[in-house]
Amino acid sequence: MNRRFAPFAMAALASLFATFVMAQNLKPADKPASAKQSNIPRTADGKPDLSGVYSNAQSIPIQRPANLGAKEFYTPEEVAANAARERRAAEVGVHYDTSQFGLGAGQSKTSATLRTSVIVGPEGRVPALTAEAQKIQQQRRAVNAEHQWDSAESRPLAERCITWGFEGPPMMPVGYNSNLQIVQGAGYVAVIQEMIHDTRVIPTDGRAITDNVPQWMGESTGHWDGDTLVVETKNFTTRTAIQQAPTSDALKVTERFSRIDANTVLYQFTVDDPKTWVKPWSGEYTMTKIDSPLYEYACHEGNLGLANNLSGARAQERRAAEAKK
Amino acid sequence: MVGLAQNTPPYKAPRTADGKPDISGIWQAMNEANWNLEAHAAGPAVVNANGAMFAVPPGIGVVEGGEIPYLPEARKKQQENFANRLKLDPENKCYLGGVPRMTYMPYPFQIVQNPKTILIAYEYAGGVRSVNMGKPTEPPADSWMGWSNGKWEGDTLVIDVTGLNDQTWFDRAGNFHSDALHVVERYTPRSADTMMYEATIEDSKTFSRPWKISMPLYRHVEKGARLMDFKCVEFSEEFMYGHLRRGADQSKTK
Numbered sequence: 001m002n003r004r005f006a007p008f009a010m011a012a013l014a015s016l017f018a019t020f021v022m023a024q025n026l027k028p029a030d031k032p033a034s035a036k037q038s039n040i041p042r043t044a045d046g047k048p049d050l051s052g053v054y055s056n057a058q059s060i061p062i063q064r065p066a067n068l069g070a071k072e073f074y075t076p077e078e079v080a081a082n083a084a085r086e087r088r089a090a091e092v093g094v095h096y097d098t099s100q101f102g103l104g105a106g107q108s109k110t111s112a113t114l115r116t117s118v119i120v121g122p123e124g125r126v127p128a129l130t131a132e133a134q135k136i137q138q139q140r141r142a143v144n145a146e147h148q149w150d151s152a153e154s155r156p157l158a159e160r161c162i163t164w165g166f167e168g169p170p171m172m173p174v175g176y177n178s179n180l181q182i183v184q185g186a187g188y189v190a191v192i193q194e195m196i197h198d199t200r201v202i203p204t205d206g207r208a209i210t211d212n213v214p215q216w217m218g219e220s221t222g223h224w225d226g227d228t229l230v231v232e233t234k235n236f237t238t239r240t241a242i243q244q245a246p247t248s249d250a251l252k253v254t255e256r257f258s259r260i261d262a263n264t265v266l267y268q269f270t271v272d273d274p275k276t277w278v279k280p281w282s283g284e285y286t287m288t289k290i291d292s293p294l295y296e297y298a299c300h301e302g303n304l305g306l307a308n309n310l311s312g313a314r315a316q317e318r319r320a321a322e323a324k325k
Numbered sequence: 326m327v328g329l330a331q332n333t334p335p336y337k338a339p340r341t342a343d344g345k346p347d348i349s350g351i352w353q354a355m356n357e358a359n360w361n362l363e364a365h366a367a368g369p370a371v372v373n374a375n376g377a378m379f380a381v382p383p384g385i386g387v388v389e390g391g392e393i394p395y396l397p398e399a400r401k402k403q404q405e406n407f408a409n410r411l412k413l414d415p416e417n418k419c420y421l422g423g424v425p426r427m428t429y430m431p432y433p434f435q436i437v438q439n440p441k442t443i444l445i446a447y448e449y450a451g452g453v454r455s456v457n458m459g460k461p462t463e464p465p466a467d468s469w470m471g472w473s474n475g476k477w478e479g480d481t482l483v484i485d486v487t488g489l490n491d492q493t494w495f496d497r498a499g500n501f502h503s504d505a506l507h508v509v510e511r512y513t514p515r516s517a518d519t520m521m522y523e524a525t526i527e528d529s530k531t532f533s534r535p536w537k538i539s540m541p542l543y544r545h546v547e548k549g550a551r552l553m554d555f556k557c558v559e560f561s562e563e564f565m566y567g568h569l570r571r572g573a574d575q576s577k578t579k
Contacts, residue, residue, distance in 0.1 A: 043439070044342030051439055151570040152562035162558050181455060183444040185349050185437040186341065190444050192453055199446045199453045201435050201552060215554045294455060296468040300558045301420045301492070310569035317571070 037227055040259045043184060048227050048259040050182045050189060053294060054287035056171060056267070057108040057178040059083070062243070062283070064117035064124030072124065073114045108178055111264075111286040118173065118283040126243045126281055133276040136246045149313035152306060157240065159306055161299035163216055165240055167198040169233045169253040170269035172242075173285055180287070181294050182257075182265075189222060189229060189257075194294045202231055211235050218253065229257040248275035263289040338480055338514035341438060346480045346514050349438045351545040351552065354429035354522070357384030359416075361498035362538060363393060371411045371497075381497075387429075387538045393500060399531045406499025414497055418565055419557035421452045421469035423493030424486045424508050425524040425538065433545055435552050443475055443482070448552045456484055464488025467504055482512040503530040518544040 041049040059082070064071075074082070117124040129137065147154050158164045166172035171180070171193070179194040192199045198217065206223035211234060218233040233253045240247060251273040258266040265287045272280040338346035357365070364386030370379035395403060406413055416422065422430055432448040443456040456475040464472030464487050472488035491504040511523040522542050527535040567573060 049439075051442065149571070152566040153559065160558060160562070162556055181442075183437050183439060183442050183455065185439050185444075186347070188349070188435075188437045190437045190446060192444070192446075192455065197451060197453045199451060201437060201446055203551075210549060213553065216556060217554075293457070293462070295465065296421075296470055298421055298469050300450075300561075301469060307566055307569060310566055314569060314571070 037260065039261055040227075041262065045186070047184075047224055048229075049184055050229060050257055050259055050265060051184045052265075052289045053179065053181045053292060054265060055109045055111075055178045055290050056173040056180065056285060056287040057110045057175055058113070058118060058173040058285055059086075059110045060113060060115055060117055060285075062118045062172060062174075063126060064119065068116050068124070070122040070124075071116055072120065072122070074116055076114065079114060108175075109288045109290050111288050113286065115285070118285050120282050120284055126245070127277045127279050129245055130274075130276060130278055133245060133248070137244075140246060149310065152310065155306060155309065159309070161196060161303050161306075163198065163240060164195050165242070167193040167195050167217065169200075169218065169220070169231070169255055170242070170271055170283065171255075171267065177297065179290065179292070179294055189231075192294060194297050196299045197297055204229065209234050214238070214249070216240065218251070225256075227258060231255040231257070242271065245276050247273055250275045260286070336480075336515050339517075341440075343440045345438075345440070345477055346482070347438065348443075348482060348512060348514060348520060349436050351433050351435045351550050352520070352542045353431075353433040353545060354540055355543050356387060356429060356540055357382045358387045358429040358538070358540060359426070359431060359496055360384060362386065362388050362496050362500055363498070364391060365498070387540045389537045389539065394533045394536050396531060396533055399501075403499045403501060406494070406501055408499075410497055410499055413499070415493055416497065417561065419450055419561040420492065421450055422447075423469055423489060424454070424471050424473075425510060425522075425526075426493060426495055427452055427470070428510075428522060428524075428542070429540060432555060433550070433552060446552060448555045450555065450557055461485070469493060471508070478511075480514055482510075484510040484512075486510065501531070502526070502528045505530045512542075515541070518546055 037048070043049045119125060144154070152160060166174050168191075171191075177195045181192045181194075183190045183192070187203060187205060188201055189204055190199060190201045200217055200220055202220045202222045204222040204224065207221050209219050209221050209232070211219070214235050214237045216237055216239075219235040220231050220233040222229055222231040224230070231254070233255070234251070236247060236249070236251045238247065238249055251271070254270045254272075256266075256268040258268075260266045266284065267287055268282065268284040270280055270282040271277070338348070341347045360381045361384060365381070365384055367383040368381040370376065370381070373379055411417065416430075421427075427434065427447050427449060430447075430449050434445055434447040437444040437446070441458055443458060445454045445456065447453065452470060454470050454473050456473040458475050461474040462472070467488050467490040469490060469492065471486040473484050473486050475482055475484045477483070486508040489502075489504065489506045489508070491502065491506075494501050505528045507527040509525045509527075511521070513521045513523075515521050520542050521539065523537060523539040525535055525537045526532070
């Protein structure tokens with residue numbers, strides 16, 4: 001075993017025990033308790049205090065592996081076996097040392113769950129695209145196929161440091177830079193993603209969405225439903241994608257934030273865009289409090305990759321032109 | 326602009342649940358500091374110099390004592406920066422503006438406040454600062470927006486900002502600093518919809534002594550006021566990467 005990984009493996013073992021304890025709680029929390037929780041911090045106005053720095057890293061994929069069929073939950077024994085298998089895989093031979101970038105298994109806190117996928121329900125997968133959405137997706141791919149190296153604006157939004165597409169809503173756990181901070185103040189809850197410091201300042205007075213100028217992360221409005229913060233977001237640009245699907249101006253995302261214990265927020269979401277998917281779909285996961293602040297992810301400011309990719313493409317063109325001479 | 330703070334009438338701000346002044350809301354400066362912190366006459370635009378749309382508006386200046394106390398060599402560098410501002414001003418590249426510049430750029434910012442954290446979210450470039458109101462912590466590394474530790478002194482929020490890199494400017498006139506920059510900001514409510522902003526700037530590699538800027542900030546009171554997208558990356562791309570466009574003249578490099 002790589003000695004560098006030893007402490008992390010220990011941490012993984014420790015978190016495995018936590019898994020059992022929490023997982024017992026999690027399965028019935030499929031629907032968050034409507035009764036008032038007693039073991040959670042609250043603000044002066046009696047609302048649950050969602051504030052904190054969290055990781056939404058998951059041990060499960062967003063879509064359920066096809067071989068699991070309709071199996072929505074693992075047993076605790078299966079979770080333990082999966083974790084052990086992943087640990088063994090991490091110990092094998094020489095490999096890219098992800099730990100120096102904080103990406104090693106065990107370096108980010110992973111939420112405990114019995115779920116087999118983030119997307120819930122018997123299918124556990126994103127539903128089929130509508131014919132219209134398939135057409136748009138094909139058109140975009142066709143344009144890209146010939147022009148993906150033309151200029152900055154023909155590169156993907158993530159490479160341009162505009163948006164990675166999973167900062168939300170819905171906030172998708174993708175296992176890279178999974179940290180986010182919630183700052184709750186009177187009348188507003190702000191959600192700051194470390195990724196490109198993308199921030200949503202969400203009013204919690206239930207005000208109507210104006211629907212006037214489309215925004216990258218949409219326009220959010222929130223209200224409290226008992227102990228759960230419900231956030232509705234519409235008015236998205238049509239320039240982003242969710243799970244590789246081009247979303248439309250009809251996209252509506254509903255999120256539910258429930259602080260289920262001192263260290264955990266249950267995050268549930270429903271994505272509804274009848275122009276894109278044949279039916280709405282929902283997912284849920286828990287995010288876990290971490291003891292670290294967010295750091296500055298100054299993406300564009302340090303973006304050497306984009307310039308290098310374009311100058312590389314130009315160099316290839318020059319070489320090809322010279323070869324023809 | 327001297328003495329504005331001293332003229333401030335006694336004012337007691339509304340309180341948050343924990344008894345601190347409530348400075349949450351959407352705020353914006355209303356001055357010409359982003360064009361030049363020092364007093365300046367109106368001037369032509371750096372581009373499109375024959376038109377008035379992007380001309381520089383005149384300003385009485387926000388530096389106490391009038392002039393920034395540069396070391397002689399540093400003043401020369403500021404003048405070079407000014408001459409090359411189109412190419413060198415990080416604002417033109419949509420880079421995070423740093424502290425204190427983000428406060429008086431011509432875009433609103435929003436404060437969300439709780440006892441442990443004061444969040445300042447800026448419309449420009451989606452910049453954000455999380456001000457730690459607990460036990461002060463050390464910056465883990467230099468960054469564009471720095472590392473902010475805050476505390477209340479009476480009705481004034483005092484933020485100590487360290488860990489700032491040397492990549493940001495103070496304005497479009499080439500006023501600059503080194504990585505030795507240390508900024509102490511003071512936010513003091515002065516009426517329901519205004520607060521005073523002061524920043525003391527210390528950088529012994531660039532200035533002969535600490536110096537101070539001050540200005541009022543104004544609350545956005547219009548119905549529906551909110552931060553909107555100003556993800557300016559895409560507006561900077563032709564400037565930054567246009568020479569790498571397919572078919573572009575490769576001899577022109579930025």
